[in-house]
Amino acid sequence: MADIKPGQWVTIKIIKQPRAAAQRKTLIRLCEKDPAVKVERVRLKRARVVRFDRRGGRPWADRPARIAVVKTLPGATYRIFASVDVCRDLASVANNVEVKPA
Secondary structure (H helix, E strand, C coil): CCCCCCCEEEEEEECCCCCCHHHHHHHHHHHCCCHHHHHHHHHHHHHCCCEEEEECCEEEEECCCCCCCCCCCCCCEEEEEECHHHHHHHHHCCCCEEEEEC
């Protein structure tokens, strides 16, 4: 982690699933910055069917919940851009991930 500087691309490999909910959410937020994950999330968003019903004479959109793209299982790898805030978040989950320059 010491050789990672802000402004470079890094590869994150999850080595251990976080137990704390806060660490899990931080890791998910970090991994969602991967360009491949962003493309998949947009694809899934377009594929979702939004149903319209009438409620009180007005159209009502019944939108399904967002599908989780990122999995925090050991062995998963993601490639993200290391900005200052990302480096701080990576330091907080350092015992669960292995970080290398991409």
